Amino acid sequence: MSDDANAAPPPLRTDGLTVRYPGRKAPSLEGITLAVAAGERVGVAGRTGAGKSTLALAAAGFIPRVVRARLDGRVEVDGIGTAAAAPDALLGRVGIVFATPANQLSASKLTVREELAFGLENLGIPRGEMDPRIDATLARLGIAHLADREPFALSGGEQQRVAIASIVAMGTAVLVLDEPTAQLDPAGTAAVADLLGELARDGAAILCAEHDPSVLGRMDRCIVLEGGRAIALGVPGRALALAAEVAGLTPPTLVRLAQAASMDLASAFDEAAVAAGLRTWVDAGRPGSTDGITGRPPSPGQAWTPGRERPPVRIAIDGVVHRYPGRVEAVCGVSLTIEPGEAVAILGQNGSGKTTLVKHLNGLLRPDEGRILLDGESTEGRPVAELARTVGFVFQNPDDQLFERSVEREVAFGPRNLGIAAGDVAGRVAGSLAAVGLLDERTTNPYDLDLSRRKLVALAGILAMDPAVLVLDEPTTGQDADGVTRVGAIIEAFRGAGRSVVTITHDMEFAARHFGRIVVMRAGEVVADGPPERVFAPGDATLLASTGLALPPAARIAARLGLDTAALDAADLLAALGR
Amino acid sequence: MSATTGYFVAGSSWLHRRNPLTKLLALALVLLSAFLLPPVVLIVLVVLIVVAIWSAGLLRPAARAMRIPALLLLSILVVNSLFFPGATDSLVSFGPFSISREGLTFGLISAGRVLVAFLASVAFLFTTLADDMLEALIARGASHRISFVILSAVQMVPRMQGRAGSILEAQQARGLSLEGSFVRRIRALVPLIGPVILGSLVDVRERTFALEARGFGARPNRTAYRIVADPPIDRWLRLAIIAGCVGVVVVAVTGLAR
Numbered sequence: 001m002s003d004d005a006n007a008a009p010p011p012l013r014t015d016g017l018t019v020r021y022p023g024r025k026a027p028s029l030e031g032i033t034l035a036v037a038a039g040e041r042v043g044v045a046g047r048t049g050a051g052k053s054t055l056a057l058a059a060a061g062f063i064p065r066v067v068r069a070r071l072d073g074r075v076e077v078d079g080i081g082t083a084a085a086a087p088d089a090l091l092g093r094v095g096i097v098f099a100t101p102a103n104q105l106s107a108s109k110l111t112v113r114e115e116l117a118f119g120l121e122n123l124g125i126p127r128g129e130m131d132p133r134i135d136a137t138l139a140r141l142g143i144a145h146l147a148d149r150e151p152f153a154l155s156g157g158e159q160q161r162v163a164i165a166s167i168v169a170m171g172t173a174v175l176v177l178d179e180p181t182a183q184l185d186p187a188g189t190a191a192v193a194d195l196l197g198e199l200a201r202d203g204a205a206i207l208c209a210e211h212d213p214s215v216l217g218r219m220d221r222c223i224v225l226e227g228g229r230a231i232a233l234g235v236p237g238r239a240l241a242l243a244a245e246v247a248g249l250t251p252p253t254l255v256r257l258a259q260a261a262s263m264d265l266a267s268a269f270d271e272a273a274v275a276a277g278l279r280t281w282v283d284a285g286r287p288g289s290t291d292g293i294t295g296r297p298p299s300p301g302q303a304w305t306p307g308r309e310r311p312p313v314r315i316a317i318d319g320v321v322h323r324y325p326g327r328v329e330a331v332c333g334v335s336l337t338i339e340p341g342e343a344v345a346i347l348g349q350n351g352s353g354k355t356t357l358v359k360h361l362n363g364l365l366r367p368d369e370g371r372i373l374l375d376g377e378s379t380e381g382r383p384v385a386e387l388a389r390t391v392g393f394v395f396q397n398p399d400d401q402l403f404e405r406s407v408e409r410e411v412a413f414g415p416r417n418l419g420i421a422a423g424d425v426a427g428r429v430a431g432s433l434a435a436v437g438l439l440d441e442r443t444t445n446p447y448d449l450d451l452s453r454r455k456l457v458a459l460a461g462i463l464a465m466d467p468a469v470l471v472l473d474e475p476t477t478g479q480d481a482d483g484v485t486r487v488g489a490i491i492e493a494f495r496g497a498g499r500s501v502v503t504i505t506h507d508m509e510f511a512a513r514h515f516g517r518i519v520v521m522r523a524g525e526v527v528a529d530g531p532p533e534r535v536f537a538p539g540d541a542t543l544l545a546s547t548g549l550a551l552p553p554a555a556r557i558a559a560r561l562g563l564d565t566a567a568l569d570a571a572d573l574l575a576a577l578g579r
Numbered sequence: 580m581s582a583t584t585g586y587f588v589a590g591s592s593w594l595h596r597r598n599p600l601t602k603l604l605a606l607a608l609v610l611l612s613a614f615l616l617p618p619v620v621l622i623v624l625v626v627l628i629v630v631a632i633w634s635a636g637l638l639r640p641a642a643r644a645m646r647i648p649a650l651l652l653l654s655i656l657v658v659n660s661l662f663f664p665g666a667t668d669s670l671v672s673f674g675p676f677s678i679s680r681e682g683l684t685f686g687l688i689s690a691g692r693v694l695v696a697f698l699a700s701v702a703f704l705f706t707t708l709a710d711d712m713l714e715a716l717i718a719r720g721a722s723h724r725i726s727f728v729i730l731s732a733v734q735m736v737p738r739m740q741g742r743a744g745s746i747l748e749a750q751q752a753r754g755l756s757l758e759g760s761f762v763r764r765i766r767a768l769v770p771l772i773g774p775v776i777l778g779s780l781v782d783v784r785e786r787t788f789a790l791e792a793r794g795f796g797a798r799p800n801r802t803a804y805r806i807v808a809d810p811p812i813d814r815w816l817r818l819a820i821i822a823g824c825v826g827v828v829v830v831a832v833t834g835l836a837r
Contacts, residue, residue, distance in 0.1 A: 066791050088797040096792045103785040106793065108710040108730055117804035122794035124802050166793060364748045383758070384751035393752040399781055400742065401749035403773025413770065417754030447777055461753060 009079040011205035012036040016073035036205040043219035044209040050225040052209035056178040060096035094174040095167030099182040101156040104163035119170040137169040157188020177208040187548040213252030217269030237268025250481035253553040256570035275560035304435035304493040312340025313468040319370035330356040332524040343501040345511035348521035349548035362391040392467030396474040398458035408442040414465040432463035452478040472503040488514040508552040512568040536566040586704040592635035598813040599712040604820045613695040615831035621691035648697045659686030723796030
C-alpha cells in the first residue's frame with residue numbers, strides 16, 4: 001500500500017491480513033490487503049468457510065480482542081491499528097452487525113428509541129444530546145416510524161435496520177456486516193440493501209459479507225475469498241465472473257446473462273443494461289451462443305437414494321383454519337392437494353402463514369377447522385412421533401434440535417426413534433451424510449460446524465428417517481451456491497422416487513429451479529398456485545409484488561424483454577431468446 | 580411473556596413504583612428471615628407476601644406462576660414425610676409406608692421456605708423491569724459484567740421457555756416419543772435439554788458480540804437515558820431493610836430466638 005502521505009487514510013484498511021484460529025493448521029485468512037474508502041460499499045463473497053466471517057470479525061476489531069485468534073499483518077480503522085488499540089479506542093468508529101436479527105439487539109429495551117440510546121449511554125453521551133441524535137439517525141435511515149415500537153415485535157428486516165441504526169447512532173463511520181440478510185424475506189433484504197446505499201451516500205465505509213447476489217450486486221466492489229485468500233477484487237460483475245472462472249464458483253444469473261451477451265460485466269447487475277445487451281446480442285444473431293456461459297456446472301455431490309420401497313403418499317389439506325390464542329387467524333381456510341412426486345414451494349412474506357400451514361402436516365399444529373388427510377387418512381389424534389414416520393420435517397433453526405456429540409450420532413437419532421435395526425441405521429446415516437456432503441465430518445461435533453453446515457446435518461437427520469413426504473422450512477438460508485445445489489439435488493431425488501416435497505423458501509431462484517409447483521401465500525390465504533412458468537410469468541408480477549415478493553432475476557429480464565413466457569434461470573432465458 | 584420483559588407485568592402499583600434496589604434488598608431480607616429465623620416466621624412471611632401481591636393486583640398471574648412450583652412443594656412434603664431418615668415417631672401407617680412426625684415437620688419447614696422464596700421472587704420479577712434493575716445496579720457502581728450476568732439470569736428462563744417449545748416440536752418431528760414408561764420419559768429429556776443448553780450458548784456468543792459492538796462496559800463514564808425512579812421513601816425503606824437484615828443475622832448467630 002503506497003498511499004499519498006497527505007491524503008487522509010481510508011476509514012478501513014487491511015494490509016497483509018492473516019488470521020489463524022487456535023488448533024487449526026491452515027490460516028483462515030491469508031494476506032488480505034484491502035482498503036474501503038469513505039462512501040464505498042465493498043461486498044465479501046465466497047463459499048461457506050472461505051473466510052468471509054473471519055474477515056468481517058477482523059475488520060471490526062473483534063479479532064483478536066473478542067475472538068481469540070492470531071492476527072498477522074494489519075487492520076486499521078481511521079488510521080488506528082486495531083490489534084494494539086485500547087478497548088474503547090474503536091468505539092464509535094467501527095461497528096458490526098451479524099445475521100440473526102433478534103440477537104443484534106440488547107434484549108432489554110422496551111422501545112427502539114431506548115435501543116438506540118443504549119450505545120450512546122455506553123459512549124457517555126450526555127442525556128440531553130441523546131434524543132436529538134436518536135431522532136436524526138432514525139430519520140436519516142428512514143425508520144422514524146419505528147421509534148416507539150417494541151424491538152422484539154418488529155419483523156426481521158426491521159430489526160436488522162434498527163441494529164444498523166444503533167451502530168450508526170454512535171457516530172460510527174465504518175460499518176461491517178456479516179450476512180445481514182441471511183434470515184430476511186425479499187422485502188427485508190431489499191430494505192437493508194437500500195439502507196446500506198443511504199449510508200454510503202452519507203459517507204460511511206461499508207464492508208458486507210454476503211451470499212445473496214441481489215445484495216452483492218449493489219456493492220461498489222466485491223472481494224471474493226476462496227480458502228482464505230482473495231481470488232478476485234473489483235466491481236461485483238467482474239469479480240464474481242472471475243471467481244467463477246478461477247475457482248468454479250457459481251456465477252449469479254445476471255452475470256451469466258451479461259457474459260452470454262458479451263457485454264461489459266461492470267453493468268451486469270443493472271437489469272436494464274442486461275436486457276438491452278441481450279437485445280443487441282439477439283439482433284446480432286447471437287454470436288458465440290451455447291458457450292456463452294462460463295463456470296463449470298456445480299457438482300451435486302452424491303445423490304440421495306431412498307432407503308426402501310415406500311408407498312407414495314397423497315396429501316390433502318382440506319379447508320384448514322388455524323387461530324393462535326388471542327390473535328387473528330394465521331391460516332384462513334387453505335385447501336391444497338399434493339400428489340406423490342410433486343415438489344411444492346410455498347412463498348410469501350414473513351407472517352403470511354407459511355410455517356403455520358406446514359406445521360399441520362405432521363401434527364405439530366392441529367387445525368381449528370378443516371382437516372389434513374395423508375392418503376385419505378386423517379391426522380387427527382395421531383401423535384407427532386407417529387406421523388414422523390411419514391412426514392419428515394426439517395426446521396429452519398438447526399440449533400433447536402442438535403444435541404449429540406457427533407454428526408453421526410445426531411443423524412442416527414431419528415431412525416433410532418423409529419425403531420430401525422442398528423445395522424440399517426448405519427447405512428442410512430452414511431447415505432444421508434453423503435447426500436449433504438458431510439461424510440467426512442461424521443465424527444465432528446455438530447456445534448463445531450458453521451450454521452450452514454449445521455442446517456445440512458439437521459436435513460441429513462430427517463433424510464435418514466426415509467420419510468415419504470419431506471417438509472423443509474427455509475433450507476437454503478445461509479447456504480452458498482454449492483449448498484443450495486445440494487439441497488436442490490435432494491429435492492429432485494425425492495421427486496424422482498415418487499415422493500413429495502413441501503418447502504418454504506424466500507429464494508425465488510431456488511423455487512423456480514427445483515419446484516414444479518409454486519404456492520404463494522398472503523395473510524393466511526393462498527393467492528397463487530401453479531407451475532413456476534405461470535406464477536413467475538411477466539403478467540403476474542403485480543400479484544407477486546403485492547405479496548412483498550419479486551420475480552427471480554431471469555424472469556425479471558424476460559419481463560423487460562417483453563417475452564410472453566417466464567424464464568426460470570439463465571439457460572432458460574437464453575433458450576427462449578433462441579426461439 | 581417476552582424475552583425483553585420476562586415476567587414483568589406492566590402496572591403502577593405501590594410495588595411497581597419501588598426502586599429495583601429496594602425490592603432486591605427486601606427480597607434478601609425475606610430470604611434471610613425464611614432460612615435463619617424460627618419456622619413460625621414462615622407463616623407471617625407467606626401472609627405478608629400474599630397481601631403484598633394482592634395489593635399490587637397481581638394475585639391471579641402470581642397464582643398461575645405458582646402452579647409448577649406447587650408440584651415441587653408437594654413432592655418435598657411427601658418425600659420427607661414418608662422417607663425421613665432415622666424417623667421413629669410414626670403418625671399414620673398404610674401398608675409399607677408411614678408418615679413420621681419428624682419427616683412431616685421437616686417437610687413442612689422445607690416446603691415453607693421454598694414457598695416463601697418462590698413467592699417473594701414472583702413478587703419481585705412481576706413488578707421489576709429487568710432493564711430498570713440493570714440501570715439501578717450500574718448507577719450504584721456495580722460492574723457492567725456483573726450487572727449483565729444478573730440481567731441475563733433474569734431473562735434466561737423466559738428465553739429458554741421460548742426455545743423449549745421449538746425444541747419439543749423439532750424432536751417430536753424426529754420421532755421422539757414422550758409417552759411410555761417413566762425411564763423412557765426420563766431418557767427423552769436428553770434430546771430436549773441438550774439443545775436448550777447448547778443453543779443458548781450459541782445465542783449468548785452472538786448476544787455478547789452485539790453488546791460488545793455497542794460498547795457495553797467499554798468506558799467508565801457511562802450515562803443513562805432511562806431514569807429509574809428513586810423516591811425519598813425508598814431511601815428510608817432501604818435503610819430499614821438493611822437494619823432488618825443485620826437484625827436477622829444477629830438474632831440467628833446469637834441464638835436469641837431460641
